[in-house]
Amino acid sequence: NAGVTQTPKFRVLKTGQSMTLLCAQDMNHEYMYWYRQDPGMGLRLIHYSVGEGTTAKGEVPDGYNVSRLKKQNFLLGLESAAPSQTSVYFCASTNWAYNEQFFGPGTRLTVL
Amino acid sequence: ELKVEQNPLFLSMQEGKNYTIYCNYSTTSDRLYWYRQDPGKSLESLFVLLSNGAVKQEGRLMASLDTKARLSTLHITAAVHDLSATYFCAASLWGKGGSEKLVFGKGTKLTVNP
Numbered sequence: 233n234a235g236v237t238q239t240p241k242f243r244v245l246k247t248g249q250s251m252t253l254l255c256a257q258d259m260n261h262e263y264m265y266w267y268r269q270d271p272g273m274g275l276r277l278i279h280y281s282v283g284e285g286t287t288a289k290g291e292v293p294d295g296y297n298v299s300r301l302k303k304q305n306f307l308l309g310l311e312s313a314a315p316s317q318t319s320v321y322f323c324a325s326t327n328w329a330y331n332e333q334f335f336g337p338g339t340r341l342t343v344l
Numbered sequence: 345e346l347k348v349e350q351n352p353l354f355l356s357m358q359e360g361k362n363y364t365i366y367c368n369y370s371t372t373s374d375r376l377y378w379y380r381q382d383p384g385k386s387l388e389s390l391f392v393l394l395s396n397g398a399v400k401q402e403g404r405l406m407a408s409l410d411t412k413a414r415l416s417t418l419h420i421t422a423a424v425h426d427l428s429a430t431y432f433c434a435a436s437l438w439g440k441g442g443s444e445k446l447v448f449g450k451g452t453k454l455t456v457n458p
Contacts, residue, residue, distance in 0.1 A: 263443040274348070274432050274448030275387075282441030290445065322386065328442055331392040332377065338386055 234258050236336035238323050244342045245313045253308040253339050255323030261334075262327045264306040265290075266298060268319040269338075275322060281306055313343045346371050348435050350449035357423050358457055365452045367416040367433035375436040376409050376416045377446065380429045387432065390418075423456045430454070 239254045255264060262283050267275040267290075277290030279298040287298045295317060297309045306325075310317060320340050324333040347370040357363050367376070375394055379387040391400045393409035393416060400407050404427065406419045416433055430453045434446040 262441075265445075272353075272450060274434070274450050275446070276448070277445055280439060280443060280445065282439070282443045286441070288440045291447070326444070331375070331394065332389045333444075333446065335387045 236323055236325055236334050238321075238336040238339050240339060241337065242340045244344065245310075246344050247314060249313050250309070250311050251313065251341075252310075253321055253323075253341075255306045255308070255325075255336055256304055257323075257325040257334070258304060259325065259334070260303070260327075261325035262303075263325060263333075264300065265324045265333065266296070266306065266308045267322045267324065268292065268317075269322060270319050278308065278321075315343045317341065318343045346373060346435055346437055346447045348433060348447050348449040350433055350452050352452060353450060354453050354455075356455045356457060357420075359424055360422050362422065363420050365418040365420075365431055365433075365454075367418070367435075367449055369414050369416075369435040369447075371414075372411075373414075373435035373437065375444070377434040377436070378407050378416070378418055379432045379434065381432065381451070382429050390431075420454070423454075425456050425458065428454055428456045 236257045265280040266278040281300040284303045323336040326333045378390040391407040396411040398409045430451045432451045434448045437445045439445040
């Protein structure tokens with residue numbers, strides 16, 4: 233079991249560029265989440281999904297889109313990156329049977 | 345709106361000493377989580393507290409929950425250098441489809457000095 237994996241680990245973008253972050257889990261979890269972590273802040277929820285084909289907004293959804301076409305994958309897209317989106321992005325997954333979310337290793341994104 | 349406040353945000357302590365980190369949350373929450381994060385790493389789950397009066401212990405760390413006061417504490421006993429890390433608490437909200445959304449505190453950066 234690889235658990236929760238994230239691709240890429242690091243990325244540098246220029247303002248206005250687009251990119252997609254991939255989160256994959258091999259635990260057959262229903263629920264998946266995207267968080268961002270900024271210095272001096274805890275994690276903040278961007279979007280989440282309760283199953284294949286369904287997504288919902290979290291606390292800070294503006295500037296991001298998500299898709300969950302397959303149960304094991306949850307994609308986070310930035311259509312036009314801004315410096316304010318410089319952050320570390322964490323993906324997590326779980327299902328109703330667990331009392332915890334399982335976090336991926338993170339993606340460090342810098343927007344210049 | 346659920347808000348979570350941790351204090352202190354920075355804690356420098358000597359090895360062998362005891363200390364407590366406090367986590368207050370603003371509205372009713374069913375669960376309270378504690379996580380540890382080492383620099384450049386992901387989050388490691390420490391405890392989940394499910395009911396009023398819940399107490400869990402693992403090694404030198406003990407977490408408790410008072411839902412009436414909306415307060416959780418993480419107590420460190422006889423600190424050692426290996427406990428140096430950032431500790432986050434998170435309270436939960438129910439989201440769509442039975443899912444659980446977490447609202448995190450800003451974290452407490454703990455440094456244990458020899």
